[in-house]
């Protein structure tokens with residue numbers, strides 16, 4: 001598979017806006033404004049400052065947030081029309097694995113995902129163990145998850161998402177909490193996947209390695225292009241903001 005040719009046709013945003021609204025349905029806070037975008041590469045990096053709207057954009061791909069205006073399509077499926085189908089197709093890896101891991105042990109957690117996939121009771125544990133082995137977690141199959149290291153938990157969360165066999169994987173800052181060794185492990189795993197991967201990240205090295213990128217600033221799409229070009233554009237933006245004295249609250 002070419003890295004510029006995802007398996008299922010890609011992800012499109014057409015004039016997408018998201019806002020919060022009050023009980024009466026009035027717009028309160030704009031989060032994303034008029035985003036039109038086509039994510040066609042097998043590896044896509046979404047970058048931008050804290051609070052710019054990256055997670056919201058990622059959740060739109062996974063139908064965890066629906067647009068207030070416009071359309072998001074994943075491999076041709078409209079997230080508003082067929083949210084269930086999109087949720088089935090798209091795996092979502094959170095930066096915090098504890099948001100993802102439900103069961104007390106790795107084996108039970110993977111087995112639960114397999115159960116949702118319709119794998120029979122007898123098969124589940126065997127398959128779960130195979131998956132854990134593939135992720136070098138088999139020795140921890142019965143260990144209480146809270147006693148795993150942060151890196152092991154993130155790897156388990158990734159194994160769990162992939163056990164559902166998604167067509168697309170959205171990763172929201174998957175390496176933010178990890179040391180360099182675990183960052184390397186997770187990045188290597190992600191780069192070997194056959195699925196289209198949308199990576200929301202502050203890791204500019206990982207972003208620059210993606211064939212496609214997008215930069216979000218204040219809820220707007222401000223640049224698309226190669227990951228490397230997007231990182232350069234983002235650096236320029238931050239440099240201009242710092243030169244203009246515009247720094248976030250609480251920062252030096």
Ligand SMILES: Nc1ncnc2c1ncn2[C@@H]1O[C@H](COP(=O)(O)OP(=O)(O)OP(=O)(O)O)[C@@H](O)[C@H]1O
Nearest residue numbers: 020029030031048049050051052053054055056057
């Ligand atoms: N459900 C919500 N209700 C109110 N405000 C929200 C909601 N979801 C997001 N926001 C706001 O929208 C903005 C964008 O949030 P989002 O999490 O998408 O940004 P982000 O770029 O992923 O940030 P970070 O890099 O810090 O994780 C933030 O100001 C956030 O507070």
